[in-house]
Amino acid sequence: MSEHVRPRIAIYGAGSVGGYIGGRLNEQARVTYIGRRRVIDAMRLNGLTWSDLKGHRCRIAPKTLDLNLDPFAAAKAHLVLVTVKSSATESVARELAGVIAPGVPVISFQNGLHNVEALRAALPKHVVLAGMVPFNVLQRGPGAFHQGSDGELMVEAHPSLAPFLPLFEAAGLPLQPRQDMPAVQAAKLLLNLNNAVNALSDLPLKQELSQRCWRRCLALAQREALSVFATAGIRPARLTPLPTGWLPRLLEMPDACFKRIASRLLAIDPLARSSMWEDLEAGRPTEVDAINGEVVRLAASHAMKAPVNARLASLMHDAEHARRPWNGAQLLDELRSAQ
Ligand SMILES: NC(=O)C1=CN([C@@H]2O[C@H](COP(=O)(O)OP(=O)(O)OC[C@H]3O[C@@H](n4cnc5c(N)ncnc54)[C@H](OP(=O)(O)O)[C@@H]3O)[C@@H](O)[C@H]2O)C=CC1
Ligand SMILES: CC(C)(CO)C(=O)C(=O)O
Numbered sequence: 001m002s003e004h005v006r007p008r009i010a011i012y013g014a015g016s017v018g019g020y021i022g023g024r025l026n027e028q029a030r031v032t033y034i035g036r037r038r039v040i041d042a043m044r045l046n047g048l049t050w051s052d053l054k055g056h057r058c059r060i061a062p063k064t065l066d067l068n069l070d071p072f073a074a075a076k077a078h079l080v081l082v083t084v085k086s087s088a089t090e091s092v093a094r095e096l097a098g099v100i101a102p103g104v105p106v107i108s109f110q111n112g113l114h115n116v117e118a119l120r121a122a123l124p125k126h127v128v129l130a131g132m133v134p135f136n137v138l139q140r141g142p143g144a145f146h147q148g149s150d151g152e153l154m155v156e157a158h159p160s161l162a163p164f165l166p167l168f169e170a171a172g173l174p175l176q177p178r179q180d181m182p183a184v185q186a187a188k189l190l191l192n193l194n195n196a197v198n199a200l201s202d203l204p205l206k207q208e209l210s211q212r213c214w215r216r217c218l219a220l221a222q223r224e225a226l227s228v229f230a231t232a233g234i235r236p237a238r239l240t241p242l243p244t245g246w247l248p249r250l251l252e253m254p255d256a257c258f259k260r261i262a263s264r265l266l267a268i269d270p271l272a273r274s275s276m277w278e279d280l281e282a283g284r285p286t287e288v289d290a291i292n293g294e295v296v297r298l299a300a301s302h303a304m305k306a307p308v309n310a311r312l313a314s315l316m317h318d319a320e321h322a323r324r325p326w327n328g329a330q331l332l333d334e335l336r337s338a339q
Contacts, residue, residue, distance in 0.1 A: 006030050007163065010077035010100075012092055013084030014039050014067075016137040016275065017109055020145035021081060021153075021173065023050035023060060028167040032066045032073050040067045042142035051140075052147040053269055056172070071095040079105055079164055081131075082119060085279070086112040086290035093122035100126065105160040107131040109153070111192050111275070112290035113185055129156040130181040132188050134239065136205065136272045148272030149205075150264075151239075156181040180237055186229060187236035187244050192291045193221040195276035196312045199286065200319060200326045202277070206268040212255050213328025219248035220308045220335050225295045231302045240265065280319055288316040311338035 007029050011018040014035030022031045026048075033040065044062050051057040066073070074080055080100055084092050089110065096106070102125045108115045109131040119128045134151025153168065155161065157177035168175040178184055194209070197217045201208045208214045226245060229236060236244045241264060250262055259266060279286040292309040299306035311334065318324075 007078040007167070008032060008076050009164075010034060010074040010080045012071075012074060012080055012082045012096065013088065014043070015083060016139050016145055016278065017133055018081065018083030019043075019048060019139070019143070020050050020137040020147060021083070021109065021133075023048045023058065023145060024171045024173045025167065026058075026060050026064075026171075028171050030066065032068060032077060034068045034071060034073050037069055039143075040069055043067050046141075046143040049141075049144040050146075051144070053150065053267075071099050074099050075101070077101075077104060079107070082106060082108045082110060082115070084110070085275075085287050086110055086115055087285060087287065089115045089118045090122075093119045097122045102126070103160075105129060105158065105164075107155055109133050111188060111195075111287065113182075113189060113294055114290070127158055127160050129158055129161070130185060131155045131175075132181070132184050134188070136268065136274070138269075138272055138278065140271070146269065146271075148269030150267055152176050154178050154181070154184055178237075183235055183237035184239065186234050187239045189291060189294060190222050190225055190236055190244065190247065191239070192274075193225060193295070193309070193312075194218045195274040196286075196288055196292055196316045197221070197331070198274040199277040199280050200312075200315060200331060201328065202323070202325065203273075204268075204270055205272045205274060206266060206270050209266060209268070210255065210259065211328055212252070212258070213332050215251040215258065217328065217331050217335055219251040220332075220339070221292065221295075221312060222251070223248045224299075224306050224308045228295055228299045228302065228304055228306055231304060232298055234298075276316070280316075280323065285320055286316050288313045292316070307338040308335050311335055 009029040010032045011022040014033040047062045049059045105127040116130045132154040136148040140146045153175045276286045292313040295309040296306045
């Protein structure tokens with residue numbers, strides 16, 4: 001890759017995260033989007049608009065976007081970002097295997113603990129790196145992607161990323177190299193246990209997290225996961241101002257205390273919702289098996305049980321077929337009775 005040519009970055013799975021990151025990188029790189037017809041057609045018609053909590057907003061005209069349905073569009077990429085939901089990772093890995101040039105680094109910007117493993121198995125000649133997206137992105141309209149909370153992208157440190165880190169920085173989306181990605185991913189999984197609670201609440205994240213009943217549901221799921229992690233020897237990284245192990249206690253506090261102490265956690269766009277809510281809303285299967293289901297599997301592999309996370313997973317599967325309204329007190333009773 002010559003120094004003077006903008007590198008080509010392929011976004012594999014143009015959706016909320018891929019659309020947003022791609023849009024932000026537009027000035028620094030030649031971005032290729034590979035996605036489903038409904039998303040690609042929407043961008044062909046409307047272009048891509050990204051916006052964030054700080055009030056930045058940018059629209060990229062359709063004619064300047066490299067929009068594709070075909071995996072072969074990734075062939076010329078110098079860097080590939082995988083931004084599909086976990087259930088699509090294996091098929092994406094197979095699609096990429098026949099396409100991308102040897103040595104091209106691949107970053108998985110996905111939630112869950114095993115996407116990198118699946119990509120590495122199909123791409124043994126590539127550097128596949130774990131990434132982490134700490135902030136929320138919601139698709140607000142066709143081709144419009146909004147960052148609704150704060151945080152810095154993280155990635156497994158690797159020399160092959162050297163040419164790309166300044167581009168992310170210049171795009172206002174710094175990519176923080178980390179030596180402890182398994183711990184970062186475990187900490188992110190704890191936060192993602194809220195995805196199902198948020199989806200079942202059918203409320204924006206800020207509203208849901210402002211109400212103690214919902215936070216207590218999340219605290220139950222996190223306590224259970226923390227005890228499974230402890231048995232499994234997994235020590236989650238600290239991603240929040242407070243130590244990770246204190247999160248359940250913080251969540252259980254009365255609303256007024258929580259709002260005072262955790263104001264940063266509530267610095268969320270009033271319309272932001274979890275990615276699992278977005279899936280339910282669109283009638284797509286959710287990622288719950290890779291999130292709460294992961295806690296259940298890890299527990300089973302250590303002869304433990306994780307009934308709260310198992311219950312959340314099964315409620316989400318029910319909701320994929322038919323949504324029912326929950327209030328916080330009902331869900332809390334339901335989860336407590338599962339224990
Ligand atoms: N949204 C958020 O706020 C955040 C999401 N994440 C994580 O990031 C990852 C991506 O999430 P998100 O952006 O919300 O997901 P989206 O569903 O919005 O985007 C993924 C897109 O990829 C498409 N896709 C799936 N398989 C293929 C394929 N083989 N070829 C081309 N396109 C494909 C999907 O289509 P289809 O639906 O038809 O399969 C979908 O349109 C997830 O792991 C999520 O947990 C992390 C942090 C925040
Ligand atoms: C950022 C967060 C925790 C909440 O939006 C998320 O990862 C998701 O929605 O999947």
